Amino acid sequence: MVFNSNSLKLLSRVSFHKLHSHTAFPRNSNHNAVDDVAAAICDSFRRRRSWDAVSRKFGSLELNDSLVEQVLLELKDPNDAKTALSFFHWSAKTHRFNHGVRSYSIAIHVLVRAGLITDARALLESLAAKNRDPGAVRAVTDSLIDAVGFVSGSHRPVLDLLVQTYAKMRLTEAAFDVCCNVEARGFRVSLASFNSVLHVLQRSDRVSLVWDVYEHMIRGRNYPNAVTLKIMIDALCKEGLLQRNVDALDRIMGERKRSSHSPSAIVNSSLILRMVEKGHLVEEEGKRERVAVMVVTLLKRLLQQNLVPDSVGYSLIVHAKVRLGSLDSALEMYEEMVMSGFEPNSFVYTSFTGGFCKEGRIDEAMELMRGMEGRGLKPYGETFDHVIIGCAAGSGRLEECLGVFEAMLGAGFIPSCLSFDKMVEKLCENRDVEQANANLTRLLDKGFLPGETTYSLLIKGYAAKGEVQEVLKLYYEMEYKSMCPGLSVFTSVIQCLCRCGKLEDAEKYLKTMKSRLLTPDVAIYETMIASHEQKGNNARVLQLCNEMASLEL
Template identity: 35%
Template structure:
């Protein structure tokens, strides 16, 4: 119809213009417009065996294409090709790709800044994917990500994903999900694991599960980028969506565990539960469940464990033991005990891990007697306590002030060849220091350090506080220098404990020296530190030094304001000092 109208219009103009130059120019323009409609171009591309740049230039005037391209001309051509099934998919897709590049060159000849829209890229990617031209589709998709993703935001922005999925939906019944899976692969190849994860989530929310190869690509990308948190989220998502790991996925997860330094510990835990070594697939899925348990996502991990049981990914005793751990982690003793009893009813033998979980939760809640009963029951069944068992019980004893009992379990632990972890060691040090046994605490730290334990800032902070309570300023300074010697850079919390301990010992000069050390280390003093020193000088009767610190405090930072108590103490000392001085004659 457009061609007929164009011919009719050309004859009319020719008659009115007397066949002159103007009439011929208008007629030519109308013919070009009719010949370059999206329907005409898509029909040509669908039925031409091989469209070349020369053939396209001869068939369609470049000027008309260049003028129409910015207004969705290319989008309309590609959408028309995408919506209709074709007998020969590959030639049509290749013709569409040739037209895509040719039209970009034609548009650039008139406007160098012009480029194809994101929609054009997306439609062509789906068209190429449908024809199984995955290499060409991948190259085009990566170019789209580079061109149409803002540098200031994530490449996997909602607008990009929305445009790509909309192109898939607009392709209608002829569309396939191959292009959607390619999107995850493209992000993975571009070393964007976070964006690959977001693409997986986006597709899963819209009812299109990424393929196993797409999930594996995201896992591999995260492993190479050392984005271990992202890798675990990918593994969790694929397991939740019942896209179960194959050998390649398991190897990737095992590699991540190894690089995190958790592989040996997780494998030993699995062996402790089951009684013998298990395959890497079980170790990988146990590691995922433990990660979710540590995050206290009980309902999610229990649902996941039940699905793993249904698929025989995990053994019964391992899954039930992990469910007990999940309930214990959130302090739900009733549910944990019910799960333990259910294990027994099902003929599953209790293991050291289950008992350790119960000992941990009772120790944390202060029920040390109950924890001891579980330990005795555990030993009577022929199960051996391990390092975590002793650590939880020792920490519970020291929290309740049961120092002698805690030390006895500590001796048993060392005798069995185990060393407490750093958190349990710190609990022991706090308990001993609170009991006035700071020297014994120091000796205990030395003994565990000889066995390989590496102390942290909390360790030294506990000893500093203990020496402050014992009134030993030399011990405080000695611990600080030992801390520095080990390369631990103290922060504001350590300095606050240090200065408070020295003030508690009455050694204010030494405390003020550490205020200067803080400034050299670029650790800003707080109001609490100045209040502590000012109030301590006031209690000693050194009003002059207290006033000097007050002036320094106000001069250093306008945000440093003394507390009401320390300010009023200073005011009272100044008034008292003035009243005691004789008036000038």
């Protein structure tokens, strides 16, 4: 078919209707002209004419979306796939045609249908590079799904390639968005595609997002294979959580069965523990309960698929109920489980101990600890921590708190910073800071690493008793350990020095504080002002008052 220049000029002014998602290819009154031009272009490319020759023939033709898409659809047969790709590149380079998402989608489907995966990947990379934000990613996903109706064949390979392309480009959030968008449209993403996303995330500095993707997989009934589990174990190692989570399994199944802990049990129990801890941080009770329901539902699914042993699954259900739901409800369920043959373990007992302590039911927690020993179960560090924190929070239980602390050391465990700080705080309130400091010395010999809060409490305790030397000793111990004393520490130090008449030393620490970009609070200024007034240093008093005013304190 031959076109003269006037015909082409006339045709270039034809308004072609643009294709939209969810619609069949349009036909209008000019469709015969469109078909003729599309057929002529296809014929030229099928004859393997050079780009220059094709450009001379169609040089005056103005391409638009409708015509480009018509040509690509005319060349959708696998035998014409390379021809379609040649036309796609010719139109972009010689006619400077800016391909839209839809023409990309059709071309990619044509190439995948013909098995030209490398070429399809190249187009997908170009498309992905131009569409990175969530809205654009959704548009690309929808376009690729809708294009299936025009190019016969399966959508799945194309969508999997899209996920893998975004992952390869390290656009992991976009890759995950594609997974979510595809599933929202009622289709599935292959496990290999999820693995590609997990692999890139695990090797990045956003390891925590690995667990969000893995949780999404399980909730969508995409269950892991050996490759998935290896990636997740690597993620646990990178986070430094593998040993902690294996220890949790030991407490459920017994250390003698440690060698039988499968990667699946380790990974999936780690997922549940993570979900429970995140849910525990939610303040709204209704939301916590919804998280509990979701966790229990997920655990039942894992049990059905034999992805966790029964003892692990049921223990984690109890743990989730205790941490996120009602303690009494968890107890009722636990009693039913025991009647059905469930064997209690240290992990479950510790969960209940923590639940009782949180609700202030310390006597029941203490009784539970004794019950563990009666069953031949050993309390571990977290068990003791719960009771220490619970006793320290209650009134009149300091002696019990100290007794549990001694029992913990006798069992070979070291308290957490949190539980030790609670005990130190209670001792300081009781004006027994010396015993608190002595206990710290004992723990330091066992490898305990105190934090700033520990030192702050001790300094505050000694400052309340006016023991300046002990205050400064602890301050310099913090400095020696490269800790950065905070506002509370400087407040205690300065107030103690002022009360003891060491105003010059107090000024020195105030200066040090400011040099470290710490802003003094009202308590410091009021203490300093009162001390200078007693000394008759009116000029300094005025200066400090002006500083307070400038800071709007």
